[in-house]
Amino acid sequence: MSLDKEGNNGTKNKKELFLENLADRQNEAKVVRRVVLVAAAALVLIIGIASLSIFLYINSALKPVEPNSKKEIVVDIPIGSSVSSISQTLEDKGMIKNARVFKYYVKFKNESDFMAGEYHMNPSMTFTQIIDSLKTGKIMQKPVFSITIPEGKQLDEIAAAIAKKTNQKESDIIKQLNNETFIQSMMNKYPDLLTTEIMAKDVKHPLEGYLFPATYSFYKKNPSLEEIVSVMLDKTVNVVQEYEVEIADQELSVHQFLTMSSLIEKEATKKADRNKIASVFYNRIKEKMPLQTDPTVLYAQGKHKAKVTYKDLEVDSPYNTYQNKGLPPGPIANAGVMSMEAALHPEKTDYLYFLASKDGKVYFSTTLEEHNKLKAKYISNN
Template sequence: MTADNKNTKRDIIRKKMIEHQSEAKIVRKIVLSITLAFIILVCLIGGGGYLYVKSALQPVDPSSKEIREVTIPIGSSVSGIAQTLEKNGIIKNARIFKYYVKFKNESGFMAGDYKMTPSMTMPEIIKSLKTGKVVLKEKHRLAVPEGKQLAEIAGLIAKVTGQTQEAVFQRLNDREFVAGLMAKYPDLLTSEILGEKVKYPLEGYLFPATYPISKEKPSVDELVIVMLEKTKAMISPYSELMKEKKITPHQLLTMASLIEEEATKKADRHKISSVFYNRIEAGMPLQTDPTVLYAQGKHKDRVLYKDLEVDSPYNTYKYAGLPPGPIANAGKMSIEAALNPEATSFYYFLASKDGEVHFSKTLQEHNQLKAKYITNNN
């Protein structure tokens, strides 16, 4: 090969390398430009999304003094409430409101007719919905104390609805009605409430609270839904703990009802809870008097030995473990105690006449306390 040919070939190679380098630079510039554009786009979208959500959480009109009447129907879900508020111009975006409520873990919203303005902040709206400040005058007040049984609650509902206690009680135990409620609250009202041995399906599920009623004659169905919503709101925060402890809502409310019926004003519910769990773990019957009275359908100050012979799955002197279902409605303190028993070695307890509860580890200790506080004081 001549020198001229070598030089020509070398020039061609050099030229191609320069061209490749030039192309590489162009490719890198294009990739860099696209990357920068993508980053800018992501920032714009992220920033735009942030600003959008931030704006949606602000009052619709901070300077507005207009009063608007907003009706939240009984049984409304969070989605339904959000849509109602957006429709009435109280919030900007129903979806954002729903996520706000979820992330803030807010619950316990009350149905009613509210007086609201477009200038209200999100916390103000939430507070209003939870306190139930209504525009219409309160026509009735349904006060359901802790420890009440379904038959007694039926009497309280009867006074508000204008129906007889018998008619209300019949409705509360109507299988078709109960089935409809189970479909509406599948996580709360499970198939356990229809167990063969369960006395009344809704026993223990109507939460004890005071419910302001603005309607002149509310229906039984409406009031039941309000109470179930309250129960759901009360139990929902404990869903993860219940899964961890492998406790169903039915088991939780059953245990809570026993604690509620045994507790006194001075009683430590968490210790009572520990006694029940300790006995279950040891295979001992719970032997709690309120279950005997529930089995008999009676209310007595004192349980006699002959009462303990009643043959009922609710009689915890005859049958070990929890009864088939709740024996009354339980309040928040008893529900929390049922989920968080204190760590003790107690297997017995009794309440003296002054309301003080005394705990013991052995039957001998229990009998000594019984002789001291019960037998010798009769």
């Protein structure tokens, strides 16, 4: 009897032990679940608080520093300033609360083309107002003077326009624009735009074609020529950057791109199809034919006139595209956006010739015979 009793007791103890262990494991699992839930809840709460804090911080940074302020703050944005330096300047001047937030806001909005100048602002301005001001050059004061450079103008004409608006002599401006030391300083400042190609032996004026046609406003009475030229080069950089991929796709250098654009600009009229003119130039290059474009002859002579004579075609110059194949050594004028886009997107044609009648209409042909017939009809008989 005692063995059975001990046996029964032993069996009972094992069952009880199993149940106790099972209960313990279940309790442990409940505790672990509670800990995990509490930890998860805490983590979510921390993330939520952090996110809210960041949101509130950024939201605050986006608001004007002093919404009701009427005081004037002078903010000087030097030529060539980056977004980072502009952001820091605005923070230092008390125009914005956080430079980093402003910088990322500008990048997120894909804003660019900020203009140098002395800005008169106030702390009540929003980010949008500040950006619009920096982009348009509105600085709460009238410019001292403005210089308008039309499309198709050459360096000597641009120099004359600068001289007319400043106290500088045209001859001195031309001299400095061709000065090697001055050009090298500009090349150092704009290495992606101004390459060694502009200093090639046959290039007439290193900066020809690089001063973008636009209206430029200045807020100092006597800005230096470097300041004036830098504003123009800034604009050219911004425009050319938009076409970087397409320029590479055409296997052109920036210098070649601006040269081709200048030829199209000088040949185009208001009624002309620039893309077709571009196709003629590219087709002739492909066929190893000289471009034979009259504006290059006039540029070689340094003349500005409406008509080219047979005697003009005899000028001995690397710019004379009647005597030399391919592109001239460099641009012969500045080009506008329409001509730049035509240089990158020539129409697909077989045209090898074109001519403009006196009324400005342009006629295209594929053979010399066709061209001569058109010439006799629209040029020779007029």
